[in-house]
Amino acid sequence: MHPRMRRIILLLSVFGPATITAMADNDAGGVATYSIAGATLGYPILFALLFITILLGVTQEMGMRLTLVTRRGLADLIREKFGVKVSIFIFLGLLVANLGTITVELSAIKTTSSMLNIPPMLFVGGILILAFLFITRGNYKLTQNIMLIVSLFYVVYIISAVKAHPDWGLAVSNLVYPHGVVWTHAYIRNYLIIGMGVLGTTITPWGQFFISSFAFDKKMDSDTLSLSQFETYWGAFLTDFFSFFMIVATASTLFANGIKLESGEQAALAIQPFAGHLAGTLFAYGILAAAFMGLIIVPLSTAYAFSEFFGLSGSLDTEFSQSKIFYILFMAQLVVAALLITIPGISLFQMAVATQSLNAMVLPLIFYYLIKLTNSTKLMGKHANNGFQKYFSTIFSILIIIASIVTILAIVFRW
Amino acid sequence: MAFISELTGKPVTDIDGIQIGVLKDLIARTHKEFNHPVVDAIVVQSKNEQSIIPFSEVLVLLATAISLKQNKGGFSKYISQDDDIFLIEDVLDKQIIDTDGARVVRVNDIELIRVNGNMIVSNVDVGTSGIMRRLGMAKLARKIFPSIKKEPNQGCISWDFVELLRHDQSMRLKVPAGKLAELHPSDLADIISDLSHTETGEFLDNLNLKQLADTLEEIEPDYQASLIKDMSDEKVADLLEEMSPDEAADLLAELPSTRSENLLDMMEDDEAKDVRKLLLFHEESAGGLMTTDYVSIHPDLTAEQTIKKLREIGEEAELIYYVYVTDVENHLIGVFSLSDLIMAQPKIKVTEFMHKRVVSVNLKDEQDEIAQVVSKYNLLAVPVVDDQNIMHGIVTTDDALDKIIPTSWKKRLPRFFGTLK
Numbered sequence: 001m002h003p004r005m006r007r008i009i010l011l012l013s014v015f016g017p018a019t020i021t022a023m024a025d026n027d028a029g030g031v032a033t034y035s036i037a038g039a040t041l042g043y044p045i046l047f048a049l050l051f052i053t054i055l056l057g058v059t060q061e062m063g064m065r066l067t068l069v070t071r072r073g074l075a076d077l078i079r080e081k082f083g084v085k086v087s088i089f090i091f092l093g094l095l096v097a098n099l100g101t102i103t104v105e106l107s108a109i110k111t112t113s114s115m116l117n118i119p120p121m122l123f124v125g126g127i128l129i130l131a132f133l134f135i136t137r138g139n140y141k142l143t144q145n146i147m148l149i150v151s152l153f154y155v156v157y158i159i160s161a162v163k164a165h166p167d168w169g170l171a172v173s174n175l176v177y178p179h180g181v182v183w184t185h186a187y188i189r190n191y192l193i194i195g196m197g198v199l200g201t202t203i204t205p206w207g208q209f210f211i212s213s214f215a216f217d218k219k220m221d222s223d224t225l226s227l228s229q230f231e232t233y234w235g236a237f238l239t240d241f242f243s244f245f246m247i248v249a250t251a252s253t254l255f256a257n258g259i260k261l262e263s264g265e266q267a268a269l270a271i272q273p274f275a276g277h278l279a280g281t282l283f284a285y286g287i288l289a290a291a292f293m294g295l296i297i298v299p300l301s302t303a304y305a306f307s308e309f310f311g312l313s314g315s316l317d318t319e320f321s322q323s324k325i326f327y328i329l330f331m332a333q334l335v336v337a338a339l340l341i342t343i344p345g346i347s348l349f350q351m352a353v354a355t356q357s358l359n360a361m362v363l364p365l366i367f368y369y370l371i372k373l374t375n376s377t378k379l380m381g382k383h384a385n386n387g388f389q390k391y392f393s394t395i396f397s398i399l400i401i402i403a404s405i406v407t408i409l410a411i412v413f414r415w
Numbered sequence: 416m417a418f419i420s421e422l423t424g425k426p427v428t429d430i431d432g433i434q435i436g437v438l439k440d441l442i443a444r445t446h447k448e449f450n451h452p453v454v455d456a457i458v459v460q461s462k463n464e465q466s467i468i469p470f471s472e473v474l475v476l477l478a479t480a481i482s483l484k485q486n487k488g489g490f491s492k493y494i495s496q497d498d499d500i501f502l503i504e505d506v507l508d509k510q511i512i513d514t515d516g517a518r519v520v521r522v523n524d525i526e527l528i529r530v531n532g533n534m535i536v537s538n539v540d541v542g543t544s545g546i547m548r549r550l551g552m553a554k555l556a557r558k559i560f561p562s563i564k565k566e567p568n569q570g571c572i573s574w575d576f577v578e579l580l581r582h583d584q585s586m587r588l589k590v591p592a593g594k595l596a597e598l599h600p601s602d603l604a605d606i607i608s609d610l611s612h613t614e615t616g617e618f619l620d621n622l623n624l625k626q627l628a629d630t631l632e633e634i635e636p637d638y639q640a641s642l643i644k645d646m647s648d649e650k651v652a653d654l655l656e657e658m659s660p661d662e663a664a665d666l667l668a669e670l671p672s673t674r675s676e677n678l679l680d681m682m683e684d685d686e687a688k689d690v691r692k693l694l695l696f697h698e699e700s701a702g703g704l705m706t707t708d709y710v711s712i713h714p715d716l717t718a719e720q721t722i723k724k725l726r727e728i729g730e731e732a733e734l735i736y737y738v739y740v741t742d743v744e745n746h747l748i749g750v751f752s753l754s755d756l757i758m759a760q761p762k763i764k765v766t767e768f769m770h771k772r773v774v775s776v777n778l779k780d781e782q783d784e785i786a787q788v789v790s791k792y793n794l795l796a797v798p799v800v801d802d803q804n805i806m807h808g809i810v811t812t813d814d815a816l817d818k819i820i821p822t823s824w825k826k827r828l829p830r831f832f833g834t835l836k
Contacts, residue, residue, distance in 0.1 A: 076510075079508050079521065080508050080509055083507075083508055083549070084508070084523070084546055084549040084550060085549070085550065088550065310521065310546065311510065311520050311521025311523075311541065
């Protein structure tokens with residue numbers, strides 16, 4: 001790789017916590033969901049992406065601001081202001097959503113194993129052991145390298161998108177209003193369900209806790225609030241900048257040629273304009289790195305939220321036993337997810353849409369408390385939400401609830 | 416014995432048995448002669464208003480319904496005071512400091528007991544049984560926990576060891592420093608790492624200068640810098656003098672240069688000189704890690720004279736276990752330990768029993784090398800010399816190993832991204 005390129009990517013990924021969250025948001029579930037969105041829906045899904053980006057920026061900024069001003073994590077505050085029952089309820093929501101996401105990550109690993117001709121369960125088992133070693137002994141360099149590989153993978157999508165010579169006018173104008181397709185009943189139904197998936201993979205329940213834990217861990221200052229605010233918006237832009245090209249790359253290769261996305265090999269077609277006959281291998285390694293990253297971060301966020309909600313942190317004398325609970329919680333999620341992916345006949349891409357939609361459905365629950373907390377002038381002083389933040393996020397939370405209900409009905413009654 | 420979780424939401428009835436509302440909160444107050452807060456009033460929530468009723472008006476608290484001694488409107492007025500503790504609003508679900516375990520924990524439930532007609536806060540429950548009780552599974556909790564755990568009170572902390580933290584809304588709480596005074600600075604530092612900024616400010620205000628300096632030394636310099644940001648320059652200058660010169664230099668290096676220059680000017684000349692010298696060196700080299708508070712003596716002293724001298728100058732030194740022998744130009748020519756000194760005959764010169772082959776490190780040596788030297792020779796500290804073998808300071812083992820074995824608050828749980836900066 002060109003050294004300058006490497007430097008730029010490194011710069012992007014170490015820009016700050018918000019950027020890191022944003023990058024981590026595009027995990028294997030993200031790649032799979034964006035791929036299926038581009039392949040099934042074409043450019044019109046980009047319209048939804050624009051709003052999702054703004055909502056991502058607004059809500060992440062809320063989480064960051066909440067922690068910087070109050071010096072408490074989101075889970076801390078929910079527990080202190082709303083009590084044990086609400087805490088358990090939200091934690092269970094988070095746990096279910098995260099288990100879904102972890103299952104997708106593992107399912108992506110299973111998919112790559114068949115692309116790389118390795119026995120799947122052996123490979124998955126090996127990755128689980130690796131994940132455990134990683135969190136017990138992992139270091140910054142390794143994390144950075146994995147992030148770098150994943151970022152490079154995204155860049156591959158950008159180059160592929162350009163090389164596929166898409167109709168840029170159509171792509172960009174679809175950001176403003178969705179058009180250029182026949183709005184059949186089936187298309188609208190898919191748009192709704194996959195759109196929920198795109199929402200749930202871009203804005204995640206764990207992401208809300210992650211950003212707040214990160215801000216807390218870093219002991220950042222509320223003096224740098226405006227910088228952090230800029231950073232969260234920048235992070236949101238960056239996430240969906242990559243998502244945009246992933247969708248364009250898959251739309252211009254798969255959707256344009258009417259290829260239905262069912263396997264990893266087909267998803268790899270999207271990066272063929274760049275990678276040629278190496279596309280399959282490159283896709284396999286790229287999604288493997290993305291999956292591994294998700295596999296670390298998502299269960300960690302559950303464990304973190306658990307310790308914040310139920311006060312497991314901060315002890316000296318029982319340090320060992322408490323870390324033990326922490327590690328058990330981490331591994332238990334991976335093991336449950338590993339059991340789930342042994343169910344035969346489920347494709348990665350179906351599972352991605354299903355679990356990411358589930359993520360989206362948990363969001364309003366978390367947003368409700370996030371908005372309530374950040375609206376409170378008693379808690380936030382002059383840093384409470386302004387009108388735009390308040391109304392934009394509230395309106396979209398309501399829209400998500402409506403979309404969730406319609407989606408569930410559409411699936412249950414096979415509309 | 417009763418738990419707050421079982422009391423809240425209970426109907427409150429007047430003397431005729433007519434319900435006037437439900438129990439919302441309990442107000443307790445600590446009295447001088449007694450550590451545990453005593454319930455002074457109850458907060459009753461009716462449909463459209465909240466009223467505070469003195470505890471003296473309560474006939475029965477621990478029953479299916481809480482009954483009062485008067486009719487509505489006939490209650491005496493409760494006069495609120497600054498040190499009122501609202502048990503639910505201020506304590507339940509909040510983080511507290513357990514001064515016995517030196518940790519920050521979350522309160523799941525609060526236990527009350529009846530003593531001479533008063534209700535007294537006896538324990539706070541920070542365990543799983545408290546959570547289960549909150550979820551309405553009290554019976555299940557009683558069934559499970561006594562059978563598993565030998566101690567029935569596991570997960571409970573006596574109020575004697577509870578230190579409340581000041582939260583955003585509850586300005587009325589004050590942290591009495593008494594219980595904290597006995598904690599080890601490392602424990603205090605650990606607690607600080609769990610607190611929010613406002614709480615930390617309050618917390619630090621309660622420590623005396625010596626405690627504060629010792630505690631700050633246990634915290635990472637960048638976080639130290641943010642903690643002292645709002646302190647007055649006079650106080651910080653005093654603090655810096657109290658801290659050992661190497662720690663003071665590390666802290667000053669984190670501050671904006673105008674402020675650190677200003678602070679150095681305010682410090683006593685001797686101390687400021689040492690610190691200025693240390694500031695010249697790279698943070699992770701021997702020069703940056705060393706402290707100038709070491710003990711050195713002239714070679715012509717006897718063992719007896721040395722002991723006398725140590726009594727005079729030892730107070731200032733960070734470590735007196737090693738005594739370094741230097742000549743007029745401060746060349747390092749020997750070292751001996753306190754045990755060498757005590758075992759030696761009083762009248763003989765130190766040059767007779769000192770070790771002449773001194774293990775030392777160079778000013779420019781990196782931390783890794785120093786750590787290796789320290790562990791290879793089992794030292795408590797290693798002297799730092801320049802290329803001419805002139806002694807400049809010592810690096811203590813804890814400073815040498817600090818980066819390699821980080822202090823506990825940093826490594827407590829795996830961080831999302833390791834030690835990403």
